[in-house]
Amino acid sequence: MNINELKKKFPNENACRRFFESVIWADGRKCPHCKCQKSYLLKSASVKPGTYECSRCKRQFTVTNKESDP
Secondary structure: OOHHHHHHHOOOHHHHHHHHHHHHOOOOOOOOOOOOOOEEEOOOOOOOOOOEEEOOOOOEEOOOOEOOOO
C-alpha cells in the first residue's frame, strides 16, 4: 500500500479509530479494567473522541489506552 492509498483508506482520525476498534475489539468491546462487555460511547465536548464508559465499573477507556477514573 502506498501513501496515497493509505490516505484514502484512513482520511481522518475517526476512520483510523474505527479500523483499530474493528481489529482490537473483533470479538466485541470489552472494558480493560473489569472485562465487562457492556459500555457506551461518551458524547461530550469534555472527553476525548472515542471514549467509552463501562456500564459496570464506570471507568473510562479508549481503543488505544486506559483512562483514569472519571
